[in-house]
Amino acid sequence: MARIFGTDGVRGLANADLTAELALDLSVSAAHVLAERGAFAGHRPLAVVGRDTRISGQFLEAAVVAGLASAGVDVLLLGELPTPGVAHLTGALGADLGVMLSASHNAMPDNGIKFLSRGGLKLDDVIEDAIEARLEEPWERPVGGDVGRVTPHPTAIDEYVAHLVATVGHLAPAAGRPALKVVVDCAHGAASVAGPRALRDAGLDVVAICAEPDGLNINDGCGSTHLEVLQKAVVEHGADVGFALDGDADRCLAVDAGGNVVDGDQILAILALSLREQGLLVDDTVVATVMSNLGFVQALTAAGVVVRQTAVGDRYVLEDMKAGGYSLGGEQSGHVIMSAHATTGDGVLTALQVVHRMVATGSSIADLAAVMTRLPQVLVNVGGVDRTRTDDVALLAAVAEAESELGESGRVLLRPSGTEPLVRVMVEAATAEQADAVANRLADVVRERLALG
Secondary structure (H helix, E strand, C coil), X not given: CCCCCECCEEEEEECCCECHHHHHHHHHHHHHHHHHCCCCCXXXXXXXXXXXXXXXXXXXXXXXXXXXXXXXXXXXXXXXXXXXXXXXXXXXXXXXXXXXXXXXXXXXXXXXXXXXXXXXXXXXXXXXXXXXXXXXXXXXXXXXXXXXXXXXXXXXXXXXXXXXXXXXXXCXXXXXXXXXEEEEECCCCCCCCHHHHHHHHCCCEEEEECCCCCCCCCCCCCHHHCCHHHHHHHHHHCCCEXXXXXXXXXXXXXXXXXXXXXXXXXXXXXXXXXXXXXXXXXXXXXXXXXXXXXXXXXXXXXXXXXXXXXXXXXXXXXXXXXXXXXXXXECCCCCEEECCCCCCCCHHHHHHXXXXXXXXXXXXXXXXXXXXXXXXXXXXXXXXXXXXXXXXXXXXHHHHHHHHHHHHHCEEEEXXXXXXXXXXXXXXXXXXXXXXXXXXXXXXXXXXXCECC
């Protein structure tokens, strides 16, 4: 049987792969596993449950709540709230378990279940495996007063927004200057209320777009996967900066006043230098992934900041940050984790921190992002190959030859897919033409040497 949990919880087509029955059973199993591991020792267990704006979140929420309450867990209903909001309130409310219903940046028909442990931390693989193993086991059901109580928590957005604003205070502009104008694309998602409110409460002039969720339009042609909507709005409104969130608002990308994209690497570089100036960048180190642009690594290294690189995925960034006690990490896709304020990526927090840096320095985001130069990056997906044989001698020789050709101004990365007969060939170079030529040449070698059958 294939593993139910993926790299970010359980995800699939709602009411097909991810059914109400599965959601209920997973919630019961999670309650039992955490109880057995002492998470509920000596007290009545409490869980918080939030969701994004997908219509399927309504029936999945009902199933999750039914499962938890039937297992004797009290539940606070947070309603529509970003994933980082659920993580924050899991800790702030002293809950033993947090549950977020979201498929993040995926299209509306999908949905997902993310479980968070005490403090708002993602579950590790061992606990997820234990939850799967308990799915089919019989259990003794509590009765009478031992079943869980279900209570709405109507102040969830207020509490989360207050937490966000407290990280920056009031972002007052220099004397005689108007408040910065910010456009925020909420992707018709979970931050449609919390995102604009937090930015306004911090003293910014806010234009909110794609903030009218109807249950069906989440991520639909907007948000961090469709930046053209934000680019156009920033220019039309004469805004200083724009931010694009995804459906559950755990990631953030930006656009400067001219409509140019500022990606996750550039945002991470801006925040790394900001924290270092404040003496808050632990060990002068930032955690990124192997997909971070070489220009990012070069710029921060030149500035005296150590860049640690992990496998692709925010969970791996988080694991490395926790192990080393680091204060900042993130991905090119816009997941930025600031451990002093959050246990997961938080798109609204990221936007606030970037604007804080703009106000503190009097600089535009374009000027701040110019600390690094993005090298042209080409990614070629080669399908129909044996992904287990990337150690082929001839392929390694071709990679070595390419690396010699690129020198210090480029790099090569081969990434076998974890699930498909696919190898990803990524090349960075001084020019787009060179990156494209080298990537396609290596892709041809992969097809020839690793062909199936």
